[in-house]
Amino acid sequence: MAKAGRALEELVATLETLLSDSLVEIKSPDRIRGKTGGGLREVDVSLRTRVGSANILVIMECRDRSDPQTVEWIDAIAGKQEEVGANKAVAVSRSGFTSHARAQAQAKGIELRTIGEVDRASVWDWLGVAVVTARVNNLMEMKSAQIIIPDSVSTEANSEALSIVSGAASDALILVKTSDGTPASVLDVWRAAPQSDLLSSLRPGETKRGTVHLLPSDPGQWFAIPITDDTVPITEVVIVADFRVDERNVPIARFEYLGDDGPLIEGASAEFSHEGSTVKMVIHSAPDGSMFLVVEQPDGADLSFEANLVLGVIDNDEDSTPAEQ
Known part of the structure; x- marks a missing residue:
């Protein structure tokens, strides 16, 4: 049985595929080995590419809940980003974020996305x-x-x-x-x-x-x-x-599909x-x-x-x- 919120993860993976060029590898879900303990950590969506000689990893976490997401979720994503060594982390919420969560995301360098109904x-x-x-x-x-x-x-x-x-x-x-x-x-x-x-x-x-x-x-x-x-x-x-x-x-x-600076893609x-x-x-x-x-x-x-x-x-x-x- 698919886990709750899987449909949102698949949608986000599709939208990111449309927004990315062919050199970006996108997986959903993905399992990445952590720095401590050697265990695998699951991320909802991952994007991998190369810039020059450097490997770049972006992780995306998604939540399809009825209430705006809080600072606790942002902290958890920041911890996972550090654990898997991701260059960037993105949080996607269908219900948006609290003001404290937005402030914490800005402080941690985590980008925010929402799916807005029109x-x-x-x-x-x-x-x-x-x-x-x-x-x-x-x-x-x-x-x-x-x-x-x-x-x-x-x-x-x-x-x-x-x-x-x-x-x-x-x-x-x-x-x-x-x-x-x-x-x-x-x-x-x-x-x-x-x-x-x-x-x-x-x-x-x-x-x-x-x-x-x-x-x-x-x-x-x-x-x-x-x-x-x-x-x-x-x-x-x-x-x-x-x-x-x-x-x-x-x-x-x-x-x-909204980012901090406005719509990224419509659907x-x-x-x-x-x-x-x-x-x-x-x-x-x-x-x-x-x-x-x-x-x-x-x-x-x-x-x-x-x-x-x-x-x-x-x-x-x-x-x-x-x-x-």
């Missing part, structure tokens, strides 16, 4: 839209599935693979992820693969039965059938199912959740006027703010062997 009415002036449409792709009921095995697979391996997948349920862990060997099911393939034109053509609330060919967007992040002492690759999975698409309007919130975000998965879209405007879109979506989430990468339905490969499930 009037929602200004979102339209900034982006030209105040809401975005969230799209949820639902597989209502799977009727059948074919797992396609290349003809290059040996007869013995093909036979063993067929015996594993034949008649298995859609949620049975008959596959593995090629990236790390994690057990997976046909439903996991559905969640991971780019969605089909069939789904993009559905009207919100409409249910339709159709055939979808699931192919990898990245061959290194695909699936295989585990057999004795090996795995059998698969080229695609063909499913027949009832599908439905739901849509909802999600309001956009605008924010500013707008929208997020929605469905069945335990959350997708977040963030638009960032850099000081030079350029804009960046970042979409954060967990693996296996059938959610999007716009159509997922679309790959049209194609015919079965005549040189492949279908493995009926």
Whole structure:
């Protein structure tokens, strides 16, 4: 389970990446060996670069609390800065700082950052839209599935693979992820693969039965059938199912990433959740006027703010062997 405040740390790391050049290495979180005791100290965000022959380390600590942060937190950050030998420390608080904390930060040379909410009415002036449409792709009921095995697979391996997948349920862990060997099911393939034109053509609330060919967007992040002492690759999975698409309007919130001298970067975000998965879209405007879109979506989430990468339905490969499930 992610620790409280992790979302703020990830946001800060993203904002600092946009503000930094390509020579700055940014990690979140990072573990740095302390000067005393030799133990590792965790920092929320670290930035490393070189100036001439000198290595420069900046650490950033983040807090997503409801009350302004106090001098005690500033002192703790100053102590951590000294312990890890950082050249600079930055404190980021979504709720701001007390006046004593600001004075102590100035005395200790610690820079302060806040995430400031901006009037929602200004979102339209900034982006030209105040809401975005969230799209949820639902597989209502799977009727059948074919797992396609290349003809290059040996007869013995093909036979063993067929015996594993034949008649298995859609949620049975008959596959593995090629990236790390994690057990997976046909439903996991559905969640991971780019969605089909069939789904993009559905009207919100409409249910339709159709055939979808699931192919990898990245061959290194695909699936295989585990057999004795090996795995059998698969080229695609063909499913027949009832599908439905739901849509909802999600309001956009605008924010500013503020330093002591004013805004460093502006942004707008929208997020929605469905069945335990959350997708977040963030638009960032850099000081030079350029804009960046970042979409954060967990693996296996059938959610999007716009159509997922679309790959049209194609015919079965005549040189492949279908493995009926």
